[in-house]
Amino acid sequence: MILLGSVVNSLAIIGGSLLGTILRNISEQTKDTVTKGIGLGVIALGLQMAIKTDSFTLIIISLCLGAMVGEGLKIEAGMNRFGLFLQKHFAKTNGNFAEGFVTSTLIFVIGSMGIIGAIQSGVSGDHQTLYTKAVMDGFMAIMLTASLGLGVLFSSLPVFIYQALITLLASVLVSYVPHTLLTILMAGISQIGGLLIVAIGLNIMKLTKIRVSNFLPSLVILVLFLTLKYLYF
Template identity: 45%
Template structure:
């Protein structure tokens, strides 16, 4: 079953988020310090991922083209509206911004990364779900911590996680007929690097060092495939 690992991952996020809801009433100063700790760890994770690149020009061009697409279609605004709509529909709180931030931040943290791609590919190509199950356990604990500081919106990140990883897993059942394994491995490396820089941006946002419109950079995870293919041609 190609989707087994993805389903387990989603369940872990839901469980972690629900547990985290019991700890949302801790004093604000604790939340602030915990959030700063999370931000520092997120930056570290992002840097480790970003350093996996073997072609920095691919990362640069992918982010540039992705940013142009994201700004043109106002992707960040759309994601915020979605988060606000979720806040109005599923919570009694008037703090829609908090719900949107929790949804977007958690979605990006859980979706972008080598484990998402590699785990989904393993599930689709070989029926091996160990990577995604391991990721699910990690995501569950991260969801717990994020929920204590960002609130109820975190739990809705399970939707893009399942859709993203599930799509990759299903495509992976046929992908070896389209893309040579060597090219696929290189693409995963560059995708991981691009995603890593977006994770770093999330960390800066959590630390409130600078406000980066990470949502508008999301198309980079798609444009990296085109940029990498052109790079190989030359």
């Protein structure tokens, strides 16, 4: 099932939200420890994906060029401004419900892990990244619901729609790509995606602050490099 990863992700948010209504007295210390545990798991997944590479030079070049493009376009800043816009116009309109819905939607949607995972689901049927994101989002939903209420539960809908659209688009585009090239591209996307997921894990653990979204153009650049290499070399 091509949308299985997105379905599991949404169900995890719903389940976490329901648990959050029961576990309302979670201490800040517990939240911090659980969050760092999520970060460790995300880093482990990213490393597992990243080390399976035989095109490391192209990946580094793509990361550097992608970072330059992303910084020039200010992708991360733009996503943050969009989030603040939504929060300003909707979060306080209907009390905690709206605030919980908007805040959790921003946390679950705005980021590179959902994009990478959705592409993998659509191209190869590999849902591992979205499964990991589902675990992460589920635990985050518990904490957010304990603080902001049941509005968090309804963020599962925009998360599903957003990731499902990316997955379906990727599945359509893949039919126009030769099988050998597709294998090469998926390996490259997985490897560079793994490095970005490591960066997300480091951010979750608050060990650093990497503007991960500004690296997203590196995925496109690597696809172009690998396609040219396949066609002409």
